[in-house]
Amino acid sequence: MATLHDVVFDCRHPASLARFWALALDGYDVAPYDDEELTRLRTLGVHDSEDDPSVLVGAPGRTPRLFFNRVPEPKTVKNRVHLDVRHPDRDAEVARLVAAGATEVGRHEDWVVMTDPEGNEFCVFPA
Structure with missing residues (x-):
C-alpha cells in the first residue's frame, strides 16, 4: 500500500509560491540550498535560487513535503485537488x-x- 510523500504544484514562479506556502504552514520552510544543490542548479544554467525550476518546502520529520515546479502554461481551470x-x-x-x-x-x-x-x-x- 502506498503512503503520501509529496504534494506537487505546477506554477509560474516556484520560488515565490514556495515562500508563500512556507509562511502559510506552521513549521514548514523552503529547503536550504547546500553547495551540492547550487552546483547542480548551475549545471542546468540556473545561477540564482530565485530562478530554481523546482523548489521544495518541508518540515523536519513531517510529510507531505510540497514541491513547486515551473511549467510554461498558465492555470486555466478550477483545481481538481x-x-x-x-x-x-x-x-x-x-x-x-x-x-x-x-x-x-x-x-x-x-x-x-x-x-x-x-x-x-x-x-x-x-x-
Whole structure:
C-alpha cells in the first residue's frame, strides 16, 4: 500500500509560491540550498535560487513535503485537488494569509475558500 510523500504544484514562479506556502504552514520552510544543490542548479544554467525550476518546502520529520515546479502554461481551470488548512482563529488566519498574498474567494458556514498568489484554491477551517 502506498503512503503520501509529496504534494506537487505546477506554477509560474516556484520560488515565490514556495515562500508563500512556507509562511502559510506552521513549521514548514523552503529547503536550504547546500553547495551540492547550487552546483547542480548551475549545471542546468540556473545561477540564482530565485530562478530554481523546482523548489521544495518541508518540515523536519513531517510529510507531505510540497514541491513547486515551473511549467510554461498558465492555470486555466478550477483545481481538481486542493489543500485544507486549520487554525484556531480562522478569521485571523485568513487575514494573515491575505496579507501574505492570498485572495479570499468565498465564505461558508465553517470554512473560507481562498486562492494562493498563483490562483490555486485552498480552504481555511477552524481548528
